[in-house]
Amino acid sequence: MKRIVTDRLVLEPVGTENASTLWKIMQSGGLREFQDVPRHTRDEFARRVASRPKQFDSRAIGRFEWLIVVAETREAAGWVSLRVGDHARGTAEIGYSLLAPFRGSGFAAEAARGIVRHAFVETDLKQIDACCVPQNVASRALLAAVGFEETRVQKNGAIVRGRPVDIVIFEMTRESYDARNGAALRKGISG
Numbered sequence: 001m002k003r004i005v006t007d008r009l010v011l012e013p014v015g016t017e018n019a020s021t022l023w024k025i026m027q028s029g030g031l032r033e034f035q036d037v038p039r040h041t042r043d044e045f046a047r048r049v050a051s052r053p054k055q056f057d058s059r060a061i062g063r064f065e066w067l068i069v070v071a072e073t074r075e076a077a078g079w080v081s082l083r084v085g086d087h088a089r090g091t092a093e094i095g096y097s098l099l100a101p102f103r104g105s106g107f108a109a110e111a112a113r114g115i116v117r118h119a120f121v122e123t124d125l126k127q128i129d130a131c132c133v134p135q136n137v138a139s140r141a142l143l144a145a146v147g148f149e150e151t152r153v154q155k156n157g158a159i160v161r162g163r164p165v166d167i168v169i170f171e172m173t174r175e176s177y178d179a180r181n182g183a184a185l186r187k188g189i190s191g
């Protein structure tokens with residue numbers, strides 16, 4: 001996986017060398033309000049990271065994560081991920097989470113834009129999906145600002161804090177990305 005650099009962030013691929021940093025972030029308070037963050041021991045999480053695919057492309061199946069690192073301070077602020085399932089070839093699901101002190105800074109949107117651009121420039125993915133609970137107003141606004149389209153509500157689509165919850169499904173296709181950002185930008189010709 002590649003390191004991705006945006007204006008203010010460095011998105012560091014999560015591997016065995018920095019899995020413990022992500023594990024520590026995942027133990028922080030406030031991350032489980034709207035999502036089901038797995039509760040693994042540090043060793044179990046490290047084993048899971050070690051077993052993940054090492055190269056991100058549209059044919060790889062699994063979870064790909066990047067630490068969101070603030071370039072100026074080198075502080076790990078959260079993570080962003082893409083998950084490619086074996087049932088939905090050509091489609092990935094984006095996820096992200098920021099530690100409370102970094103929220104409201106625009107970092108999550110910047111990280112999401114960086115990952116989306118990377119996915120559409122570096123692979124032949126056809127679509128990226130996103131999900132969030134209807135009450136997560138900030139995430140819904142972020143996804144809309146990044147260019148995702150809200151498509152439907154799925155009843156009992158996720159488990160949060162041990163309970164089934166509805167989720168809002170968002171989609172972004174390669175075509176909508178190109179229309180929004182221009183084919184030249186997607187191909188890396190400018191910007």
